[in-house]
Amino acid sequence: MHDLSLHLVSIEAFCIRVPVKMPIKVAFGTFRDRPMVLLRVVDDHGAEGWGEVWANWPASGAEHRARLSIDLGERMVGKHFDSPEQLFRQLSQELEVLVLQTLEVGPIAQVLAGIDIACWDLVARRANKPLHRMISQRDAQQVPVYVTGINPDQPEVFAAARQAEGFRSFKLKTGFGHDLDVRNLQAMREALGPSVELTCDSNQNLDLPAAKAFVKAIAPLKLAWFEEPLRVDAPASEWEELSKFSSTPLAGGENFHNEQFDQALDGSVLHVIQPDITKWGGVSGNAQVARRAVAAGKRYCPHYFGGGVSLLASLHVLAAVGGEGVLEFDAHPNLGREAVVGELLPVRDGSVPVPTGPGLGAVPDLSQLAGHQTWTGRVKA
Ligand SMILES: [Mg+2]
Secondary structure (H helix, E strand, O other), X not given: OOXXXXXXXXXXXXXXXXXXXXXXXXXXXXXXXXXXXXEEEXXXXXOEEEEEEOOOOOOOOHHHHHHHHHHHHOOOOOOXXXXXXXXHHHHHHHOHXXXXXHOOHHHHHHHHHHHHHHXXXXXXXXXXXXXXXXHOOOOOOEEEEEEEEEOOOOHHHHHHHHHHHOOOEEEEEOOOOHHHHXXXXXXXXXXXXXXXXXXXXXXXXXXXXXXXXXXXXXXXHOOOEEEOOOOOOOOHHHHHHHHHHOOOOEEEOXXXXXXXXXXXXXXXXXXXXXXXXXXXXXXXXXXHHHHHXXXXXXXXXXXXXXXXXXXXXXXXXXXXXXXXXXXXXXXXXXXXXXXXXXXXXXXXXXXXXXXXXXXXXXXXXXXXXXXXXXXXXXXXX
């Protein structure tokens, strides 16, 4: 048995904003830089671990989450916890009233997720084991990946270039208008060929009639999934109607938390479950959701659009649970990813190797990010 116990003596937060050359569009907004919040936790023996807090939206919200990490971190340093999971459960419970008081369900859940990832990295590093071997006996050598964040402007050109680099699965951003979306998917299918996995994501942007018209139009293109066609809070009856009507499997999960996962896992509407490890649950919560998804015959495909720590954490959970899942992989240049992952994840024939080093398998190179830090803070025992 591995020693999972924790006695943290410090938590540091680093807020980073990396400029982008090409803005990245989604249905509800545009990335004009790439924000990232990294956490470093240290225990009483000097072992360290790294986590990442979801910080993409609202665009100004990353610094707030970094500050909140230090604020909430005060509740954790200097105390004993039996395991990262126990810390996660206990802190989630302790913060319930603060969530009600502030309505900050997202930022608080995201900070807890980042701390959970850091704690798992720490205990895995201390045990000199890759993170996925701390949560599973499965001996995974590689995981399949897909290209995400593909803009609606001539996506077939961008996707074909990625195909030449070794990618075999592609997700288009949709929700920009029926005709443009259908045209783009047709062009991608034509450019990439019938054997690649093609999917799309409308980021909650359609109503039921528009979604039904869209799934009818794209049915011949044989997409592997259609992600967040409707708002997450649309009536269950609308989701059920669309699911029955659509020959394309439906996907979602990046905007779920807590019992919403129970409903999705127990129901038949979603065939693809996509929690974001930095947005809710960290490794503790996501490993559980992932195992249940695979056991229910669904695909666990972790949502990811952040820096390198969250990419590695998502990869390890997917490697641990297996199934038919595929890892979301951002093919845009992003120093926030590159300064962590470096050359660790070369894509070959649609897959990347599972890192074999301790913990996540890499640590952030802060020297590469130094010029882009917008806020740092630290809390000590
Ligand atoms: Mg999405």
